[in-house]
Amino acid sequence: MTQTAALVVAVILIAVGAALGQTRADLQTDQTKIKQGASVYAREGCAKCHFLAGKGGNSSHSLDGVGTKLSVEQIRVVLLTPEARGGHQKPAKGMPAYGKLSQTDFNALVAYVSSLKTLGMPR
Numbered sequence: 001m002t003q004t005a006a007l008v009v010a011v012i013l014i015a016v017g018a019a020l021g022q023t024r025a026d027l028q029t030d031q032t033k034i035k036q037g038a039s040v041y042a043r044e045g046c047a048k049c050h051f052l053a054g055k056g057g058n059s060s061h062s063l064d065g066v067g068t069k070l071s072v073e074q075i076r077v078v079l080l081t082p083e084a085r086g087g088h089q090k091p092a093k094g095m096p097a098y099g100k101l102s103q104t105d106f107n108a109l110v111a112y113v114s115s116l117k118t119l120g121m122p123r
């Protein structure tokens with residue numbers, strides 16, 4: 001009986017440990033992706049038009065805090081079809097589409113943009 005209980009506890013501990021390890025690994029991947037996305041942002045010249053953390057183009061096109069305003073899906077849509085946004089979102093007139101990026105670069109860019117949660121504080 002006690003042996004069974006000990007076994008159950010052991011199994012639970014192993015499962016929790018594995019879950020925690022997984023989360024840590026995921027976080028690390030996210031951080032790597034966000035960093036990669038920041039260099040895609042720089043390379044693609046988003047700052048020519050967009051203002052971020054006190055730097056870059058037109059301050060009326062600020063991306064400060066955009067990660068709290070738009071969902072990951074909305075960020076994907078604007079990057080793929082900037083001029084075709086509907087609803088209350090104004091179309092991104094003149095913004096190039098970024099579907100030509102590699103899948104890795106595109107996903108990293110989306111992760112970066114959605115990480116911009118705080119005004120003027122890109123990660």
Ligand code: HEC
Nearest residue numbers: 044045046048049060061062078091092093094095096113
């Ligand atoms: C030629 C100018 C131009 C370039 C280059 C550009 N954008 Fe934009 N973008 C715009 C305009 C104009 C809008 C319309 C909304 C606005 O006024 O901010 C917009 C909108 C957006 C939005 C939605 C903002 C919101 O608040 O709804 C995101 C996100 C965005 N751009 C990300 C990017 C990223 C990331 C890049 C680089 C890969 C980029 N843009 C490059 C002009 C540009």
